Amino acid sequence: MRRRLHPAASFVFAALILLFTGGPVLLSLYGSLVPDRILFSRDRSILTEGPNFETYRYIFTGQLPDSYQQESANRAMISDAARQVPQSLVNSSLNALAAMALNLILGAPAAFVFARYIFPGKKLSFMYLILSPLVPAVALVTPIYMMLQWFGLLGTQLGIILVHTAKALPFTVLILSVFFRKIPAEIFEAAVLDHCSRFQTFFRIALPLALPSVGATGLFAFMISYSEYMFAMVLSGNAQTRPVSVVMAALARNTDVSWSLLNAGIFIAIVPTLVLVVLVWRFVVEGLLGGAVKG
Amino acid sequence: MASVDLENIVKNFGKVEAVRDVSLSIPDKEFVVFVGPSGCGKSTLLRMIAGLEGITSGEIRIGGRPMSTVAAADRGIAMVFQSYALYPHMNVAENMGFALKMLGVGKAEVDGKVRAAAATLQLTDLLDRKPRQLSGGQRQRVAIGRAIVRQPDVFLFDEPLSNLDADLRAQMRVEIARLHADLATTMIYVTHDQVEAMTLADRIVILNDGRIEQEGSPLDLYERPANRFVAGFLGQPKMNFQPAIAHESGGELDLRLGKDGPVIVSHPSVSGLAGGDSVELGIRPDAIELVETGGLPASVVLVERLGGSSLLHARVEGWRDLVTVELPGTYHATAGSPLRLGIAPNHVHLFDRNGRTIR
Numbered sequence: 001m002r003r004r005l006h007p008a009a010s011f012v013f014a015a016l017i018l019l020f021t022g023g024p025v026l027l028s029l030y031g032s033l034v035p036d037r038i039l040f041s042r043d044r045s046i047l048t049e050g051p052n053f054e055t056y057r058y059i060f061t062g063q064l065p066d067s068y069q070q071e072s073a074n075r076a077m078i079s080d081a082a083r084q085v086p087q088s089l090v091n092s093s094l095n096a097l098a099a100m101a102l103n104l105i106l107g108a109p110a111a112f113v114f115a116r117y118i119f120p121g122k123k124l125s126f127m128y129l130i131l132s133p134l135v136p137a138v139a140l141v142t143p144i145y146m147m148l149q150w151f152g153l154l155g156t157q158l159g160i161i162l163v164h165t166a167k168a169l170p171f172t173v174l175i176l177s178v179f180f181r182k183i184p185a186e187i188f189e190a191a192v193l194d195h196c197s198r199f200q201t202f203f204r205i206a207l208p209l210a211l212p213s214v215g216a217t218g219l220f221a222f223m224i225s226y227s228e229y230m231f232a233m234v235l236s237g238n239a240q241t242r243p244v245s246v247v248m249a250a251l252a253r254n255t256d257v258s259w260s261l262l263n264a265g266i267f268i269a270i271v272p273t274l275v276l277v278v279l280v281w282r283f284v285v286e287g288l289l290g291g292a293v294k295g
Numbered sequence: 296m297a298s299v300d301l302e303n304i305v306k307n308f309g310k311v312e313a314v315r316d317v318s319l320s321i322p323d324k325e326f327v328v329f330v331g332p333s334g335c336g337k338s339t340l341l342r343m344i345a346g347l348e349g350i351t352s353g354e355i356r357i358g359g360r361p362m363s364t365v366a367a368a369d370r371g372i373a374m375v376f377q378s379y380a381l382y383p384h385m386n387v388a389e390n391m392g393f394a395l396k397m398l399g400v401g402k403a404e405v406d407g408k409v410r411a412a413a414a415t416l417q418l419t420d421l422l423d424r425k426p427r428q429l430s431g432g433q434r435q436r437v438a439i440g441r442a443i444v445r446q447p448d449v450f451l452f453d454e455p456l457s458n459l460d461a462d463l464r465a466q467m468r469v470e471i472a473r474l475h476a477d478l479a480t481t482m483i484y485v486t487h488d489q490v491e492a493m494t495l496a497d498r499i500v501i502l503n504d505g506r507i508e509q510e511g512s513p514l515d516l517y518e519r520p521a522n523r524f525v526a527g528f529l530g531q532p533k534m535n536f537q538p539a540i541a542h543e544s545g546g547e548l549d550l551r552l553g554k555d556g557p558v559i560v561s562h563p564s565v566s567g568l569a570g571g572d573s574v575e576l577g578i579r580p581d582a583i584e585l586v587e588t589g590g591l592p593a594s595v596v597l598v599e600r601l602g603g604s605s606l607l608h609a610r611v612e613g614w615r616d617l618v619t620v621e622l623p624g625t626y627h628a629t630a631g632s633p634l635r636l637g638i639a640p641n642h643v644h645l646f647d648r649n650g651r652t653i654r
Contacts, residue, residue, distance in 0.1 A: 184378055184380065186380035187381075187382065189376070190376060190380040190441075192367050193345065193347075195394055195398055196397055205382060209384055
């Protein structure tokens with residue numbers, strides 16, 4: 001275990017990882033900034049032509065890119081699904097934020113109880129929770145569709161939020177309960193002696209200590225909801241409530257679609273996740289390292 | 296200020312009996328130390344007094360009030376944990392004032408009490424620090440400060456010094472003793488370190504296997520142990536033990552190695568002994584001296600020089616174990632060199648077949 005990787009080797013590994021993670025993001029950014037004819041041209045590039053924001057202009061304002069305004073242009077390449085991207089981003093962000101909040105509100109107390117208390121049926125319910133993600137989502141689409149129909153939630157964002165919450169909840173509970181279990185029991189006993197009720201022990205002691213993990217699991221729940229496609233497609237209604245994953249699929253299904261437009265849509269869809277990761281990740285890593293170093 | 300009474304306390308963890316029928320009265324303002332080997336039930340007993348652990352049967356009274364229905368927080372106790380159990384996300388002042396804050400005491404009053412406690416423990420400069428920015432000794436002082444701020448009737452200490460290095464432990468031992476003198480509050484202290492027990496306690500309770508072996512003042516236990524376990528547990532270096540047989544001839548009693556073996560101790564000052572009895576001899580290392588003539592012939596195995604005194608480990612012909620002798624000053628001897636050990640008859644402890652002291 002003492003042997004460490006040669007610096008050059010770790011550099012190569014890091015570069016490979018960056019290539020596979022950052023590469024597609026950069027490609028989509030590049031592809032969105034140049035018109036299709038330049039993307040496929042050997043002689044011209046963004047360096048000779050400069051960046052072109054026409055596809056972004058189309059997505060946000062509906063004004064067609066100049067090249068498509070000519071008489072003979074193939075307008076079929078401009079899918080109007082792209083026009084739904086901004087609204088779908090708002091929808092997806094709302095969905096994901098709500099799913100994240102619900103996950104933490106429901107999952108953190110549940111994880112605390114699983115970690116610290118003994119109650120009848122604890123083992124069974126925990127097993128159920130942990131094993132439930134093993135059921136293929138496809139198998140659940142029909143029953144869940146019928147359930148939401150029964151509740152009158154089809155085509156609403158609330159329906160999608162509830163399903164996404166349920167999808168991420170097992171992970172939230174598992175990750176947080178592992179963390180809560182790692183906090184020494186004596187700290188909670190001290191809290192009991194210091195006149196804390198169970199709720200106060202949770203809110204004043206356990207939760208503040210778990211903030212890094214809470215941040216990480218929240219982010220995880222956000223991402224699960226943000227990228228989820230199958231339930232979103234089946235359960236979402238009209239363009240007003242459609243989440244971004246569904247819109248992107250519609251955009252990509254159009255075989256004639258302009259590459260530039262598709263890339264612009266993709267890049268716009270990535271942005272909220274990037275922002276969230278940058279905001280939360282630093283905090284999460286700092287918190288985790290702080291906990292590890294402290295004796 | 297309160298007395299603590301334990302009456303026939305039993306605690307079972309499933310089929311394991313952790314505490315078996317313990318009864319004990321601790322008067323107000325006494326400093327009692329529970330001491331015993333790992334797993335003897337001393338921490339469990341303390342946690343039951345604190346209310347952190349239920350009792351299987353028996354009754355606990357604090358200040359005369361039965362505690363069976365009283366929640367841990369309302370028992371008028373404060374506990375100092377082995378791991379300190381400070382809240383990592385709160386600074387020192389918040390840690391110390393937390394219990395009062397939870398009780399709804401006003402901010403100014405909490406602040407005053409925290410500052411007063413911090414002053415006694417020299418923590419005033421550290422009030423804004425987080426626990427992770429403190430050394431082990433400072434954390435321990437904060438944990439004690441947190442207990443002081445609550446002004447409890449009874450302080451409970453659960454092996455509070457075992458995570459500290461030797462120097463700091465000696466220093467904190469003095470501070471805790473001073474604290475008891477200043478606060479004049481009942482304190483119950485759990486440790487496996489007999490030096491802490493001997494130096495801190497008004498009264499030591501020695502536990503073994505869930506039972507009280509003996510209770511009494513430190514010197515009383517040291518000088519008059521009730522049984523072999525207590526005799527072997529207290530004292531550093533440990534007591535020497537050797538089986539022997541009582542031999543009587545013409546009204547004169549002596550203890551011999553075997554039936555007709557050499558005499559180890561002549562005329563032991565005990566009454567409950569008859570000729571032919573098998574006994575176990577217990578001799579403290581400081582009750583043996585080197586003599587020119589007479590005594591037991593022995594040979595040096597090893598000498599540990601501690602500075603102020605020396606520990607001589609010697610082999611005595613026919614004895615089961617090496618004999619440890621504590622000698623004042625610095626003693627020089629090479630391994631194998633012969634010497635003679637003299638044992639004062641009135642410093643010998645005798646134990647019967649069941650380990651009980653013969654007086």
